[in-house]
Amino acid sequence: MTVLHFTGIKGSGMSPLAQIMHDMGNEVQGSDIAKYFFTEERLRDRGISILPFNPENINANMTIVAGNAFNDDHPELVRAREVGATIIRYHEFLGDLMKQYVSVAITGAHGKTSTTGLMAHVLNGYKPVSYLIGDGTGYGAEDSHFFVVEACEYRRHFLAYHPDYAIMTNIDFDHPDYFAGIDDVFKAFEEMAQQVKKCIIACGDDEHLQQLQSPVPMVYYGFGEENDFQARNVIKTTEGTTFDVVIRNEFFHTFTIPMFGDHTILNALAVISLCHYENIPAATIQQQFSGYQGVKRRFSQTDIGDRILIDDYAHHPTEIRATLQSARQKFPDREVIAIFQPHTFTRTQTFLQEFADCLSEADQVYLCDIFGSAREEAGTLTISDLEEKIPDCRLIQVEDVANLTDHKNGVFLFMGAGDVTKFKEAFENLLATEETV
Numbered sequence: 001m002t003v004l005h006f007t008g009i010k011g012s013g014m015s016p017l018a019q020i021m022h023d024m025g026n027e028v029q030g031s032d033i034a035k036y037f038f039t040e041e042r043l044r045d046r047g048i049s050i051l052p053f054n055p056e057n058i059n060a061n062m063t064i065v066a067g068n069a070f071n072d073d074h075p076e077l078v079r080a081r082e083v084g085a086t087i088i089r090y091h092e093f094l095g096d097l098m099k100q101y102v103s104v105a106i107t108g109a110h111g112k113t114s115t116t117g118l119m120a121h122v123l124n125g126y127k128p129v130s131y132l133i134g135d136g137t138g139y140g141a142e143d144s145h146f147f148v149v150e151a152c153e154y155r156r157h158f159l160a161y162h163p164d165y166a167i168m169t170n171i172d173f174d175h176p177d178y179f180a181g182i183d184d185v186f187k188a189f190e191e192m193a194q195q196v197k198k199c200i201i202a203c204g205d206d207e208h209l210q211q212l213q214s215p216v217p218m219v220y221y222g223f224g225e226e227n228d229f230q231a232r233n234v235i236k237t238t239e240g241t242t243f244d245v246v247i248r249n250e251f252f253h254t255f256t257i258p259m260f261g262d263h264t265i266l267n268a269l270a271v272i273s274l275c276h277y278e279n280i281p282a283a284t285i286q287q288q289f290s291g292y293q294g295v296k297r298r299f300s301q302t303d304i305g306d307r308i309l310i311d312d313y314a315h316h317p318t319e320i321r322a323t324l325q326s327a328r329q330k331f332p333d334r335e336v337i338a339i340f341q342p343h344t345f346t347r348t349q350t351f352l353q354e355f356a357d358c359l360s361e362a363d364q365v366y367l368c369d370i371f372g373s374a375r376e377e378a379g380t381l382t383i384s385d386l387e388e389k390i391p392d393c394r395l396i397q398v399e400d401v402a403n404l405t406d407h408k409n410g411v412f413l414f415m416g417a418g419d420v421t422k423f424k425e426a427f428e429n430l431l432a433t434e435e436t437v
Contacts, residue, residue: 005057006030007076008067009050013152014090015039016138017065020097020130022046023140031057031076038296038421039136055079062086065093068157094132094149095160101130101147104274105161107192108169108203109153109185110319114298115169115267116150118289122271123148125288126280135296135313154178156188159195165277166196167270171208174316176350182208201273203266204228219277221269223262229273231265236329241265245272253282257289260299261326297421299326304431308334308411311424315343315417317354323413324361331411337404338362339396339423341416342370342386349381356389364407366396371418401427405434 006018009030019042022028029049032040043050051057055075058064060083068090070077080087088096098105104123106116113134120131120139127145132138134150151158151166154175171189173182186208193200193214202209204220204227212218221229228248235242240258243265244251257268268289275285294300300311308331314323320340327336338359342348348355348370359365367390369383387393396403404412404427414424 003027003029003062004065005062005076006065006067007053007074008032008070009043009048010037010040011067011069011090012039012134012136013094013132013150014065014067015043015136016132016134017090017094018043018048019046019138020132020140022048023138024130024142029057037136042137058083058085060084063088065090068155089160091157091160095162098147098149098161098163101144102165103161103163104146104148104165104167105151105158105163105196106148106167106169106270107151107153107158107189108167109172109174110316110322111169111263111267112150112152113313114264114294115167115270116148117294117298118267118292119167119271119274120146120148121292122275122285122288123278123280125284126275126278135298137296151192153185153188153192156191158192159188161192162195162197164196164198165274166192166200167274168193168200168202168209168212169266169270170203170206170318172316172318173350174347177344177346186211199277201270201277203270205266219273221273222266229269229276231269234265236260238330238332241329245269247276252276253286255282255286255289258292259294259326260329261322263322264326299323302424302428304428305434306409307407307431309424309428310411310413311421312413312415313417314413314415315347317351317358320355320358320415321361323415324358327411327413335363335407335410337364337366337407337410337412339366339368339404339412339414339420341368341418341420341423342383343417345370345372345381348386352381352386353389355386359393360390362413363410365390365393366404367393368396368416368420368423371416371420396423398422398426401430405430 010032031051058079063086064080123129128141129146130140130144131148200218205222220227230246231243233244242256297313302309314320
């Protein structure tokens with residue numbers, strides 16, 4: 001059997017793809033740096049070997065799946081070419097794999113991971129599903145009918161996919177280190193639209209998505225009356241959200257989801273729209289909604305004493321606003337404290353004022369140092385540039401988390417795409433020590 005070796009196996013897409021191939025009966029191993037990433041947990045649960053980067057890991061009989069973060073001059077990839085091993089990039093490998101199933105690619109500037117997780121969970125109540133979620137979760141069912149994939153627009157990687165269905169949640173300007181502006185992002189989505197085989201399901205409340213041209217039918221969902229699938233009569237509580245779904249002005253069903261915020265209604269509508277297209281009964285959809293547990297780092301809640309800690313991947317102003325809205329709905333009587341770690345210098349610079357505006361909606365803001373990335377280690381901008389724009393804002397280091405204990409009955413939102421989780425873990429450990437004293 002050919003060994004699949006994943007160079008950069010801890011990546012948010014690479015890890016779930018390795019899990020999928022392992023579940024489908026393949027011999028899988030991979031390599032990465034020693035630093036811990038939460039994406040490695042499910043690899044270790046499966047007994048998949050994670051090796052240090054080393055050219056000696058590679059031999060001629062392997063197929064090397066190369067992570068997109070690593071250039072062709074990476075020592076393992078150089079070695080692979082020397083010995084004649086097959087090399088295939090992550091997004092190309094995934095694109096080939098998707099062709100074997102009824103494929104659903106979920107893309108958009110925001111909401112990809114949450115919608116992918118919800119879609120996979122709901123479809124699995126109807127027929128077997130394989131899925132790849134950007135929170136590091138993958139599952140491969142050998143008898144799969146559906147294959148649900150989070151499809152990232154960054155560097156136009158999603159153009160390696162030709163899915164049966166595409167869910168498009170929104171178009172927004174992000175990844176300023178690659179995209180020139182919103183028009184460039186729109187062009188990428190327009191290219192993606194040309195590659196869909198059956199149908200595009202898009203949020204009709206998004207003005208950019210309304211302008212997309214496609215050779216296949218486009219179905220729109222949202223709150224606006226012009227949408228094919230519309231949410232009406234929304235009722236928000238501290239337990240979740242209930243809403244009616246109207247399809248082309250005809251009542252379809254009333255759904256309840258154990259989630260908070262308008263963005264979660266839109267995610268659910270996307271799922272409902274595809275399920276309706278696939279003739280999945282409303283009762284099955286609701287049953288799956290009711291048992292949904294969420295995905296990693298998306299409004300993940302931990303309760304310690306009278307404090308509530310939320311771990312969230314929000315790293316763009318639009319996402320921060322959505323997370324704050326969710327917190328206000330679920331915990332209307334509590335102080336909301338934002339602990340935010342900006343991700344990449346280019347994004348922080350591009351959206352500096354927008355970050356200040358949305359974070360100011362919290363009751364108190366703490367800022368962590370800017371987290372660089374493999375693509376940009378440093379920049380001239382500092383966290384003080386953002387601090388100056390937010391009233392009463394405070395800077396925080398991991399060793400300073402005791403300052404957070406000033407907030408006795410708070411909801412603490414730890415937000416960011418870097419390693420902001422280390423702040424949450426330090427605070428958890430401090431509170432756990434207090435509880436036992």
